[in-house]
Amino acid sequence: MTKLLAFAGSTRNGSFNQAILDVAVEGAREAGAEVTLISLADFEMPIFNEDDESEHGIHANAKAFKELLKSHDGFLIATPEYNSSYPALLKNAIDWASRMEEGEKPLEAYKGKVAGIMAASPGGLGGMRALAALRLLLENIGTMVLPNQRSVAKAGDLVDDSGKLTDEKTTRFLKNLGRDTAHLAQKVSGN
Ligand SMILES: Cc1cc2nc3c(=O)[nH]c(=O)nc-3n(C[C@H](O)[C@H](O)[C@H](O)COP(=O)(O)O)c2cc1C
Numbered sequence: 001m002t003k004l005l006a007f008a009g010s011t012r013n014g015s016f017n018q019a020i021l022d023v024a025v026e027g028a029r030e031a032g033a034e035v036t037l038i039s040l041a042d043f044e045m046p047i048f049n050e051d052d053e054s055e056h057g058i059h060a061n062a063k064a065f066k067e068l069l070k071s072h073d074g075f076l077i078a079t080p081e082y083n084s085s086y087p088a089l090l091k092n093a094i095d096w097a098s099r100m101e102e103g104e105k106p107l108e109a110y111k112g113k114v115a116g117i118m119a120a121s122p123g124g125l126g127g128m129r130a131l132a133a134l135r136l137l138l139e140n141i142g143t144m145v146l147p148n149q150r151s152v153a154k155a156g157d158l159v160d161d162s163g164k165l166t167d168e169k170t171t172r173f174l175k176n177l178g179r180d181t182a183h184l185a186q187k188v189s190g191n
């Protein structure tokens with residue numbers, strides 16, 4: 001069965017990105033994918049530093065995150081937009097997991113994988129600049145990003161107090177993104 005790993009670039013309580021990710025995950029599951037939904041809060045890692053890496057090796061949480069990426073066929077990623085790009089939390093995790101260890105191929109966690117990406121923001125652009133930057137990053141490390149990305153503007157009006165997305169049209173778009181990611185991951189991986 002096709003396996004997708006889903007994570008958001010925010011660990012904030014009531015995160016809008018977590019809310020939209022949940023919907024895309026639902027869409028992927030309805031399409032038959034097995035989805036592992038994680039929070040980066042459970043994989044806390046220091047800001048990457050090559051001296052630390054030389055001295056102590058890859059941080060245990062970074063290794064665990066990398067193993068998860070490696071064992072899945074594709075990813076669903078929801079990113080906030082911080083100053084027109086994706087947050088340091090997301091970049092740091094991606095950087096750690098890009099480090100090669102003995103017995104691994106370069107960028108093994110990312111190469112040949114597919115990703116469905118989405119963003120949510122209380123602002124009017126919905127994080128679309130962060131998506132452009134994230135797409136560039138992922139494609140440069142060998143992950144194929146689906147063309148139908150989703151940015152959700154004015155997210156504060158669309159997510160209720162329990163952190164659930166309430167807007168029907170946005171729900172449909174995000175479910176379709178989850179479904180399409182599952183289908184492409186299945187085609188590419190053959191799983
Ligand atoms: C440091 C920082 C920079 C931000 N820059 C932007 C920005 O460039 N564009 C935008 O739409 N929102 C920006 N925001 C607002 C975030 O979109 C907002 O905090 C959002 O709720 C974060 O996503 P989350 O709800 O998933 O945590 C910024 C927030 C922070 C903390």
